[in-house]
Amino acid sequence: KAGVTQTPRYLIKTRGQQVTLSCSPISGHRSVSWYQQTPGQGLQFLFEYFSETQRNKGNFPGRFSGRQFSNSRSEMNVSTLELGDSALYLCASSRLVRETQYFGPGTRLLVL
């Protein structure tokens, strides 16, 4: 079974721009979560979606948003990018909300 896939793998943007990251979960998985990983803050939870509904949200500003489609694929959007948004963004999927999460390879975003 194919793992979690994330596109693009690498991205360079400038301050003020917006970006959309995509995540395709493992087949049959209906829950998708997003995390931000930075050297200073470590791994921080962004949000979790299940059946197209946001179930949980971390402590990030409203510039960070997401959605999930009927096929469980998910997108994350960051508007008005700031230098501090440079990070590795990881997506994880699980069959159900309470089950083990499996991570994708991440999208590395650099904001200049």
Next chain:
Amino acid sequence: AQSVTQLDSQVPVFEEAPVELRCNYSSSVSVYLFWYVQYPNQGLQLLLKYLSGSTLVESINGFEAEFNKSQTSFHLRKPSVHISDTAEYFCAVRDFNAGGTSYGKLTFGQGTILTVHP
């Protein structure tokens, strides 16, 4: 809110030596516990998990972790490490008793960089 503390940020060790990576979490009635491993420029891979049952859990590549409820710990051990075990290891907790935005959230420790020297 749930918190996870990995007591060592870096652990250097020689090949074939034993290793223990320590993890403590804040108390909760019931939690799910995980260890993930991250190799350079890659995502996180699940190493092992404790959901319920036996407090000693093992991975396929020789790591094991023991859930200790009284000490709120979930330390990771391996009796003999290989060069290929060099990576960053993350302890994580899912708490399904917390309310609000903490419900079910996967909380990570800061990570421990394990470096295995020949």
